[in-house]
Amino acid sequence: MPDSSSIEERKLDHIRIVLREDVAAKGIETGFAAYRLPHTALPDLNLSEVRTQVTFLGKVIQAPLLISSMTGGAQATEPINLALAEAAEHLGLAMGVGSQRAALIDHRLASTYQVRRVAPTIPCLPTWERCNSTTDLALSTAAGPWT
Numbered sequence: 001m002p003d004s005s006s007i008e009e010r011k012l013d014h015i016r017i018v019l020r021e022d023v024a025a026k027g028i029e030t031g032f033a034a035y036r037l038p039h040t041a042l043p044d045l046n047l048s049e050v051r052t053q054v055t056f057l058g059k060v061i062q063a064p065l066l067i068s069s070m071t072g073g074a075q076a077t078e079p080i081n082l083a084l085a086e087a088a089e090h091l092g093l094a095m096g097v098g099s100q101r102a103a104l105i106d107h108r109l110a111s112t113y114q115v116r117r118v119a120p121t122i123p124c125l126p127t128w129e130r131c132n133s134t135t136d137l138a139l140s141t142a143a144g145p146w147t
Contacts, residue, residue: 007102008109011074057123062092069095070127072113073102085115088122095119099127 017023052063067088071077081097088095095115103110115124 007105008074011071011077011102014070015077015080056094059094059121059123060092061094061122066094066096066125070098072098072100073109074112075109078112081112081115082118085119085122085124089119092122094123094125096125096127 053060054064055061056064067084069081069084071080071084085095085097097113097115100110100113103113113126
């Protein structure tokens with residue numbers, strides 16, 4: 001099992017790579033080019049009547065969108081997770097807090113996933129990983145409520 005410092009370094013690498021390197025996909029297509037949607041004007045549509053709200057895991061969110069982050073797991077990234085959670089709460093969207101593996105290895109890193117103080121009402125989800133024991137599952141649960 002890796003130690004917490006190697007996991008923290010990997011988490012910091014994620015941030016460094018996104019901020020400093022060219023991460024644009026090259027030669028990868030989405031497949032949407034194969035489709036053409038016909039223009040369908042909706043002149044009678046009243047935008048104030050359009051509702052994007054959905055219920056997800058028993059909670060109402062404003063749109064079927066999830067801010068998925070992988071920033072928890074290093075002390076230096078906690079402010080990023082909190083900022084993403086605050087934005088998700090403000091917009092009424094669900095949020096993924098990332099893999100909690102680092103917190104399972106080093107309990108001091110659990111705070112990097114705990115976003116409820118800024119996002120008390122939205123669904124917050126972990127990245128699901130295989131747990132090595134019942135203790136791991138208990139620690140993962142202790143890192144913060146999922147919904």
